[in-house]
Amino acid sequence: MARILVTGGAGYIGSHTTHYLLARGHDVQVLDDLSKGYAHNVPKGRLHVVNLHDSSSLDQLLAAHRFDAVVHFAAFIAVGESAREPERYFRNNAGGSLALLEAIERHGVRRLVFSSTAAVYGNPERVPIPESAPLLPVSPYGESKLMTETALKWLDACSGLRYVALRYFNACGAEAAFGIGEEHEPETHLIPLVFRAIRTGVPLTVFGGDYATPDGTCIRDYIHVSDLASAHLAALDSLLAGGASGVFNAGTGRGYSVLEVLRAAGEVTGKKVPFVMGPRREGDPAELVADSSKLRKTLGWAPQYDSLSAMVESAWGFENRRHGPAGT
Ligand code: UFG
Numbered sequence: 001m002a003r004i005l006v007t008g009g010a011g012y013i014g015s016h017t018t019h020y021l022l023a024r025g026h027d028v029q030v031l032d033d034l035s036k037g038y039a040h041n042v043p044k045g046r047l048h049v050v051n052l053h054d055s056s057s058l059d060q061l062l063a064a065h066r067f068d069a070v071v072h073f074a075a076f077i078a079v080g081e082s083a084r085e086p087e088r089y090f091r092n093n094a095g096g097s098l099a100l101l102e103a104i105e106r107h108g109v110r111r112l113v114f115s116s117t118a119a120v121y122g123n124p125e126r127v128p129i130p131e132s133a134p135l136l137p138v139s140p141y142g143e144s145k146l147m148t149e150t151a152l153k154w155l156d157a158c159s160g161l162r163y164v165a166l167r168y169f170n171a172c173g174a175e176a177a178f179g180i181g182e183e184h185e186p187e188t189h190l191i192p193l194v195f196r197a198i199r200t201g202v203p204l205t206v207f208g209g210d211y212a213t214p215d216g217t218c219i220r221d222y223i224h225v226s227d228l229a230s231a232h233l234a235a236l237d238s239l240l241a242g243g244a245s246g247v248f249n250a251g252t253g254r255g256y257s258v259l260e261v262l263r264a265a266g267e268v269t270g271k272k273v274p275f276v277m278g279p280r281r282e283g284d285p286a287e288l289v290a291d292s293s294k295l296r297k298t299l300g301w302a303p304q305y306d307s308l309s310a311m312v313e314s315a316w317g318f319e320n321r322r323h324g325p326a327g328t
Contacts, residue, residue: 002240003027003065005109007100008073010037010047012182013115013171017071017229018042019178024233029065031058032074041180052096055103062107069111069239070104071232072097075145078188079119079283082141093144098151105159111239112152113232114165118221118251118288120146121167127219127255128291131167131247138283149247156245164235169221169251169290171228173311174318181318182225190220190258191312194265195319197274204273206258208280211287217258219287221251224305224314234299251290252303264312 004021008014009030014037021028022043030042033051050057052074075093076082082089097114104112119142120135137143155161172191174181182192197204209216231250256264262273295301305311 001025001027002068002236004236005029005031005061005065005067005070006073007031007052007070008037008075008115010034010039010041011073012184013168013225013228014071014073015041015180016175016178016225017073017232018046019175019180020226020229020233021071021236029061029067031061036076036184038183052099055099058100058103059106062103062109066107067109069113069236070100070109071113071236072100073115075115077141079139079141080188080281082139082144083283086140089140089144090147093141094147097148101151101155101161105161110161111236112161112163113235113239114148114152114163116145116149116165116167116247117142118167118169118249118290120149121288123285124288127287127289128253129249129289130291131249131294152245161245162239162243163245164239165247166228166231166235166250167247167290168228169223169249169288171225172222173224173226173305173314175226176314176317176321179321181322182315183322190261191265191315192319194262194273195269195316198265198269198271199323201274204262204275205278206262206275207278207284209277210280213257213286215257215259218284219255219257219289221253221255221289222261222308222311223251223303224311227252227303227305230304231295231299231301234301238299246294246298248295248299249290249292250295251292252306253290253292254306255287255289256308260308261312264308265316268309268313268316
Protein backbone atom coordinates (compact mmCIF):
# COMPACT_ATOMS: atom_id res chain seq x y z
CA MET A 1 0.00 0.00 0.00
CA ALA A 2 1.30 3.43 -0.93
CA ARG A 3 0.07 6.96 -0.20
CA ILE A 4 -0.84 8.53 -3.54
CA LEU A 5 -1.90 12.06 -4.49
CA VAL A 6 -3.98 12.23 -7.67
CA THR A 7 -4.24 15.73 -9.16
CA GLY A 8 -7.20 16.18 -11.49
CA GLY A 9 -8.80 13.13 -9.93
CA ALA A 10 -12.32 14.53 -10.44
CA GLY A 11 -11.89 14.37 -14.22
CA TYR A 12 -12.58 11.55 -16.61
CA ILE A 13 -9.29 9.61 -16.69
CA GLY A 14 -8.18 10.80 -13.24
CA SER A 15 -11.32 9.51 -11.53
CA HIS A 16 -11.10 6.12 -13.22
CA THR A 17 -7.47 5.83 -12.13
CA THR A 18 -8.40 6.91 -8.57
CA HIS A 19 -10.99 4.13 -8.32
CA TYR A 20 -8.51 1.54 -9.58
CA LEU A 21 -5.82 2.74 -7.16
CA LEU A 22 -8.28 2.39 -4.26
CA ALA A 23 -9.29 -1.06 -5.47
CA ARG A 24 -5.60 -1.98 -5.35
CA GLY A 25 -5.50 -0.99 -1.69
CA HIS A 26 -3.61 2.30 -2.04
CA ASP A 27 -4.37 5.26 0.20
CA VAL A 28 -5.50 7.94 -2.27
CA GLN A 29 -6.19 11.66 -1.88
CA VAL A 30 -7.52 13.71 -4.79
CA LEU A 31 -6.65 17.33 -5.54
CA ASP A 32 -8.94 19.07 -8.02
CA ASP A 33 -10.08 22.69 -8.35
CA LEU A 34 -13.34 21.50 -9.96
CA SER A 35 -12.91 23.97 -12.83
CA LYS A 36 -13.53 21.02 -15.16
CA GLY A 37 -13.98 17.93 -13.03
CA TYR A 38 -16.97 16.80 -10.96
CA ALA A 39 -17.05 16.13 -7.22
CA HIS A 40 -19.42 13.20 -7.85
CA ASN A 41 -16.58 11.37 -9.63
CA VAL A 42 -14.50 11.21 -6.44
CA PRO A 43 -15.10 8.65 -3.69
CA LYS A 44 -16.36 10.31 -0.50
CA GLY A 45 -13.92 11.99 1.85
CA ARG A 46 -10.98 12.06 -0.54
CA LEU A 47 -11.47 15.30 -2.46
CA HIS A 48 -9.43 18.43 -1.69
CA VAL A 49 -10.67 21.39 -3.73
CA VAL A 50 -7.36 23.12 -4.35
CA ASN A 51 -5.74 24.81 -7.35
CA LEU A 52 -2.14 23.93 -8.12
CA HIS A 53 -1.18 27.61 -7.96
CA ASP A 54 -2.38 27.82 -4.34
CA SER A 55 0.97 26.90 -2.83
CA SER A 56 -0.01 27.21 0.83
CA SER A 57 -2.97 24.80 0.49
CA LEU A 58 -0.79 22.47 -1.58
CA ASP A 59 1.91 22.59 1.12
CA GLN A 60 -0.68 21.78 3.81
CA LEU A 61 -1.95 18.78 1.84
CA LEU A 62 1.55 17.47 1.15
CA ALA A 63 2.62 17.96 4.77
CA ALA A 64 -0.49 16.21 6.13
CA HIS A 65 -0.27 13.08 3.96
CA ARG A 66 3.45 12.47 3.26
CA PHE A 67 2.76 10.97 -0.17
CA ASP A 68 4.93 8.28 -1.74
CA ALA A 69 4.00 9.35 -5.26
CA VAL A 70 1.85 11.72 -7.32
CA VAL A 71 -0.26 10.92 -10.37
CA HIS A 72 -0.69 14.23 -12.16
CA PHE A 73 -3.72 14.70 -14.43
CA ALA A 74 -4.86 18.24 -13.61
CA ALA A 75 -4.94 20.18 -16.90
CA PHE A 76 -7.14 21.76 -19.53
CA ILE A 77 -7.57 19.44 -22.52
CA ALA A 78 -9.40 21.25 -25.33
CA VAL A 79 -7.13 21.61 -28.36
CA GLY A 80 -9.28 24.23 -30.15
CA GLU A 81 -9.74 26.33 -27.00
CA SER A 82 -5.97 26.26 -26.45
CA ALA A 83 -5.45 28.00 -29.81
CA ARG A 84 -7.87 30.77 -28.75
CA GLU A 85 -6.48 31.19 -25.22
CA PRO A 86 -2.84 30.06 -25.29
CA GLU A 87 -1.80 32.04 -22.19
CA ARG A 88 -4.45 30.29 -20.09
CA TYR A 89 -3.23 26.90 -21.29
CA PHE A 90 0.43 27.63 -20.61
CA ARG A 91 -0.38 29.08 -17.18
CA ASN A 92 -2.72 26.28 -16.14
CA ASN A 93 -0.97 23.27 -17.69
CA ALA A 94 2.73 24.14 -17.78
CA GLY A 95 2.62 26.68 -14.91
CA GLY A 96 0.41 24.44 -12.75
CA SER A 97 2.74 21.49 -13.32
CA LEU A 98 5.76 23.56 -12.38
CA ALA A 99 4.06 24.73 -9.18
CA LEU A 100 3.32 21.08 -8.35
CA LEU A 101 6.91 20.03 -9.11
CA GLU A 102 8.29 22.76 -6.84
CA ALA A 103 5.88 21.78 -4.06
CA ILE A 104 6.69 18.06 -4.17
CA GLU A 105 10.40 18.90 -4.17
CA ARG A 106 9.84 20.87 -0.94
CA HIS A 107 8.13 17.85 0.59
CA GLY A 108 10.52 15.17 -0.62
CA VAL A 109 8.10 13.36 -2.98
CA ARG A 110 10.32 11.88 -5.70
CA ARG A 111 7.94 9.77 -7.86
CA LEU A 112 5.42 11.11 -10.37
CA VAL A 113 3.26 9.75 -13.19
CA PHE A 114 2.34 12.42 -15.74
CA SER A 115 -0.59 12.47 -18.12
CA SER A 116 0.83 13.54 -21.47
CA THR A 117 -0.68 13.32 -24.94
CA ALA A 118 -0.21 12.20 -28.53
CA ALA A 119 -0.61 15.91 -29.33
CA VAL A 120 3.12 16.30 -28.58
CA TYR A 121 3.79 14.69 -31.98
CA GLY A 122 1.73 17.18 -34.02
CA ASN A 123 1.33 15.81 -37.56
CA PRO A 124 3.45 12.65 -37.50
CA GLU A 125 5.52 11.69 -40.54
CA ARG A 126 4.53 8.05 -40.22
CA VAL A 127 2.33 5.71 -38.17
CA PRO A 128 2.45 3.83 -35.92
CA ILE A 129 4.26 6.55 -33.98
CA PRO A 130 7.20 5.49 -31.80
CA GLU A 131 8.16 7.58 -28.75
CA SER A 132 11.31 8.63 -30.63
CA ALA A 133 9.28 10.46 -33.33
CA PRO A 134 9.88 14.22 -33.67
CA LEU A 135 8.07 16.28 -31.01
CA LEU A 136 6.40 19.06 -32.99
CA PRO A 137 3.08 20.05 -31.37
CA VAL A 138 0.66 22.01 -33.53
CA SER A 139 -1.40 23.45 -30.65
CA PRO A 140 -0.68 25.33 -27.41
CA TYR A 141 -2.30 22.37 -25.65
CA GLY A 142 0.26 19.91 -27.07
CA GLU A 143 3.07 22.39 -26.40
CA SER A 144 1.94 22.90 -22.80
CA LYS A 145 2.19 19.14 -22.19
CA LEU A 146 5.57 18.97 -23.92
CA MET A 147 6.84 21.82 -21.70
CA THR A 148 5.99 19.70 -18.65
CA GLU A 149 7.67 16.64 -20.17
CA THR A 150 10.77 18.77 -20.73
CA ALA A 151 10.77 19.97 -17.12
CA LEU A 152 10.42 16.36 -15.95
CA LYS A 153 13.34 15.23 -18.12
CA TRP A 154 15.59 17.85 -16.53
CA LEU A 155 14.40 17.20 -12.98
CA ASP A 156 15.20 13.53 -13.51
CA ALA A 157 18.70 14.46 -14.64
CA CYS A 158 19.37 17.19 -12.08
CA SER A 159 17.39 16.45 -8.94
CA GLY A 160 16.65 12.75 -8.94
CA LEU A 161 12.89 12.94 -9.55
CA ARG A 162 11.71 9.69 -11.13
CA TYR A 163 8.73 9.94 -13.47
CA VAL A 164 6.73 8.17 -16.12
CA ALA A 165 4.99 10.25 -18.80
CA LEU A 166 2.14 8.48 -20.61
CA ARG A 167 1.25 9.95 -23.99
CA TYR A 168 -2.43 9.15 -24.35
CA PHE A 169 -4.09 8.54 -27.65
CA ASN A 170 -7.94 8.72 -27.75
CA ALA A 171 -9.43 7.77 -24.39
CA CYS A 172 -12.99 6.40 -24.48
CA GLY A 173 -15.44 4.17 -22.61
CA ALA A 174 -16.35 3.96 -18.94
CA GLU A 175 -16.15 1.52 -16.04
CA ALA A 176 -19.68 0.60 -15.05
CA ALA A 177 -18.67 -0.66 -11.60
CA PHE A 178 -17.55 2.85 -10.60
CA GLY A 179 -20.62 4.68 -11.92
CA ILE A 180 -18.50 7.29 -13.69
CA GLY A 181 -17.79 8.13 -17.32
CA GLU A 182 -16.85 10.76 -19.87
CA GLU A 183 -18.43 14.16 -19.10
CA HIS A 184 -16.91 17.25 -20.68
CA GLU A 185 -18.45 20.70 -20.89
CA PRO A 186 -18.48 21.57 -23.72
CA GLU A 187 -18.14 18.10 -25.22
CA THR A 188 -15.81 17.93 -28.24
CA HIS A 189 -14.99 14.20 -28.38
CA LEU A 190 -16.31 11.98 -31.10
CA ILE A 191 -17.96 9.08 -29.26
CA PRO A 192 -20.07 11.14 -26.79
CA LEU A 193 -21.07 13.39 -29.69
CA VAL A 194 -22.19 10.39 -31.74
CA PHE A 195 -24.47 9.37 -28.87
CA ARG A 196 -25.78 12.91 -28.59
CA ALA A 197 -26.66 12.80 -32.30
CA ILE A 198 -28.51 9.50 -31.76
CA ARG A 199 -30.37 10.94 -28.77
CA THR A 200 -31.31 14.30 -30.26
CA GLY A 201 -31.55 13.44 -33.95
CA VAL A 202 -29.33 16.47 -34.71
CA PRO A 203 -26.72 15.18 -37.16
CA LEU A 204 -23.08 14.89 -36.16
CA THR A 205 -20.69 16.70 -38.49
CA VAL A 206 -17.85 14.49 -39.72
CA PHE A 207 -14.84 16.78 -39.90
CA GLY A 208 -13.43 16.10 -43.34
CA GLY A 209 -13.92 13.29 -45.84
CA ASP A 210 -10.94 14.12 -48.04
CA TYR A 211 -8.01 12.87 -45.97
CA ALA A 212 -5.50 10.44 -47.48
CA THR A 213 -7.00 7.51 -45.56
CA PRO A 214 -8.93 4.51 -46.97
CA ASP A 215 -12.39 6.08 -46.44
CA GLY A 216 -11.24 9.73 -46.42
CA THR A 217 -11.93 10.33 -42.69
CA CYS A 218 -9.39 10.69 -39.85
CA ILE A 219 -7.98 7.64 -38.13
CA ARG A 220 -7.44 7.53 -34.36
CA ASP A 221 -6.19 4.97 -31.85
CA TYR A 222 -9.04 4.56 -29.34
CA ILE A 223 -8.03 3.22 -25.93
CA HIS A 224 -10.44 2.27 -23.16
CA VAL A 225 -10.16 4.44 -20.06
CA SER A 226 -9.78 1.33 -17.85
CA ASP A 227 -6.77 0.29 -19.94
CA LEU A 228 -5.35 3.78 -19.52
CA ALA A 229 -5.89 3.47 -15.77
CA SER A 230 -4.05 0.14 -15.74
CA ALA A 231 -1.13 1.79 -17.58
CA HIS A 232 -0.93 4.31 -14.69
CA LEU A 233 -0.95 1.49 -12.15
CA ALA A 234 1.86 -0.29 -14.02
CA ALA A 235 3.86 2.96 -14.20
CA LEU A 236 3.39 3.54 -10.49
CA ASP A 237 4.38 -0.03 -9.59
CA SER A 238 7.57 0.41 -11.60
CA LEU A 239 8.46 3.73 -9.97
CA LEU A 240 7.68 2.52 -6.45
CA ALA A 241 9.90 -0.51 -7.05
CA GLY A 242 12.79 1.84 -7.88
CA GLY A 243 12.36 1.77 -11.68
CA ALA A 244 13.84 4.39 -13.98
CA SER A 245 12.04 7.31 -15.58
CA GLY A 246 10.46 6.80 -19.00
CA VAL A 247 8.09 8.12 -21.63
CA PHE A 248 5.50 5.77 -23.12
CA ASN A 249 2.77 5.90 -25.72
CA ALA A 250 -0.56 4.73 -24.34
CA GLY A 251 -2.66 3.43 -27.21
CA THR A 252 -3.69 0.01 -28.48
CA GLY A 253 -1.75 0.27 -31.74
CA ARG A 254 -4.90 -0.15 -33.83
CA GLY A 255 -6.52 2.74 -35.66
CA TYR A 256 -10.16 3.31 -36.64
CA SER A 257 -11.63 5.93 -38.94
CA VAL A 258 -14.44 8.29 -37.97
CA LEU A 259 -16.82 6.39 -40.27
CA GLU A 260 -15.81 3.10 -38.62
CA VAL A 261 -16.69 4.60 -35.23
CA LEU A 262 -20.08 5.71 -36.58
CA ARG A 263 -20.70 2.23 -38.00
CA ALA A 264 -19.73 0.57 -34.70
CA ALA A 265 -22.05 2.95 -32.82
CA GLY A 266 -24.91 2.06 -35.17
CA GLU A 267 -24.34 -1.66 -34.59
CA VAL A 268 -23.92 -1.41 -30.81
CA THR A 269 -26.96 0.81 -30.26
CA GLY A 270 -29.17 -0.63 -32.99
CA LYS A 271 -29.99 2.95 -33.96
CA LYS A 272 -29.39 5.15 -36.93
CA VAL A 273 -26.52 7.61 -36.48
CA PRO A 274 -27.50 10.88 -38.17
CA PHE A 275 -24.46 12.58 -39.68
CA VAL A 276 -23.37 15.01 -42.39
CA MET A 277 -19.99 15.39 -44.00
CA GLY A 278 -18.37 18.75 -43.20
CA PRO A 279 -15.07 20.53 -43.70
CA ARG A 280 -11.90 19.55 -41.90
CA ARG A 281 -11.36 20.76 -38.33
CA GLU A 282 -8.23 22.86 -38.10
CA GLY A 283 -5.25 21.05 -36.56
CA ASP A 284 -6.57 17.48 -37.00
CA PRO A 285 -3.81 15.11 -38.19
CA ALA A 286 -5.04 12.50 -40.72
CA GLU A 287 -3.84 9.54 -38.71
CA LEU A 288 -2.68 9.02 -35.12
CA VAL A 289 -1.84 5.46 -34.13
CA ALA A 290 0.50 4.49 -31.30
CA ASP A 291 3.42 2.18 -31.45
CA SER A 292 2.72 0.88 -27.95
CA SER A 293 5.39 -1.83 -27.90
CA LYS A 294 7.54 0.04 -25.35
CA LEU A 295 4.71 0.19 -22.79
CA ARG A 296 3.90 -3.48 -23.36
CA LYS A 297 7.50 -4.68 -23.10
CA THR A 298 8.87 -2.40 -20.39
CA LEU A 299 5.90 -2.22 -18.04
CA GLY A 300 4.21 -5.51 -18.96
CA TRP A 301 1.00 -3.68 -19.90
CA ALA A 302 -1.63 -5.09 -22.24
CA PRO A 303 -5.07 -3.63 -23.03
CA GLN A 304 -8.13 -5.66 -22.04
CA TYR A 305 -10.34 -3.95 -24.62
CA ASP A 306 -9.14 -4.79 -28.09
CA SER A 307 -12.21 -4.18 -30.23
CA LEU A 308 -13.81 -0.90 -31.18
CA SER A 309 -17.31 -2.26 -30.62
CA ALA A 310 -16.48 -3.31 -27.04
CA MET A 311 -15.20 0.20 -26.33
CA VAL A 312 -18.21 1.87 -27.94
CA GLU A 313 -20.53 -0.48 -26.02
CA SER A 314 -18.87 0.49 -22.77
CA ALA A 315 -19.33 4.21 -23.57
CA TRP A 316 -22.96 3.53 -24.55
CA GLY A 317 -23.53 1.91 -21.15
CA PHE A 318 -22.51 5.14 -19.41
CA GLU A 319 -24.61 7.20 -21.79
CA ASN A 320 -27.68 5.17 -20.80
CA ARG A 321 -26.88 5.31 -17.09
CA ARG A 322 -26.57 9.08 -17.38
CA HIS A 323 -29.51 9.93 -19.61
CA GLY A 324 -31.69 6.84 -19.40
CA PRO A 325 -32.02 4.44 -22.33
CA ALA A 326 -32.19 6.37 -25.63
CA GLY A 327 -35.47 6.19 -27.48
CA THR A 328 -37.49 5.41 -24.35
N1 UFG B 1 -14.65 14.31 -35.07
C1 UFG B 1 -15.64 14.55 -36.00
N2 UFG B 1 -16.76 15.21 -35.58
C2 UFG B 1 -16.93 15.65 -34.30
C3 UFG B 1 -15.89 15.40 -33.35
C4 UFG B 1 -14.77 14.73 -33.77
O1 UFG B 1 -15.53 14.17 -37.17
O2 UFG B 1 -17.97 16.26 -34.01
C5 UFG B 1 -13.45 13.61 -35.50
C6 UFG B 1 -12.19 14.44 -35.36
O3 UFG B 1 -12.00 15.22 -36.52
C7 UFG B 1 -11.13 13.37 -35.18
C8 UFG B 1 -11.87 12.23 -34.46
O4 UFG B 1 -13.25 12.50 -34.66
O5 UFG B 1 -10.72 12.90 -36.42
C9 UFG B 1 -11.59 12.20 -32.98
O6 UFG B 1 -11.80 13.51 -32.47
P1 UFG B 1 -11.81 13.82 -30.90
O7 UFG B 1 -12.12 15.27 -30.77
O8 UFG B 1 -12.67 12.85 -30.19
O9 UFG B 1 -10.33 13.53 -30.45
P2 UFG B 1 -8.96 14.13 -31.02
O10 UFG B 1 -8.29 13.04 -31.79
O11 UFG B 1 -9.14 15.43 -31.67
O12 UFG B 1 -8.24 14.47 -29.64
C10 UFG B 1 -7.57 13.53 -28.90
C11 UFG B 1 -7.60 13.94 -27.43
C12 UFG B 1 -6.87 15.24 -27.23
C13 UFG B 1 -5.50 15.11 -27.81
C14 UFG B 1 -5.55 14.69 -29.26
C15 UFG B 1 -4.19 14.47 -29.82
O13 UFG B 1 -8.91 14.07 -27.00
O14 UFG B 1 -6.79 15.53 -25.86
O15 UFG B 1 -6.26 13.47 -29.36
O16 UFG B 1 -4.16 14.96 -31.12
F1 UFG B 1 -4.85 16.28 -27.74
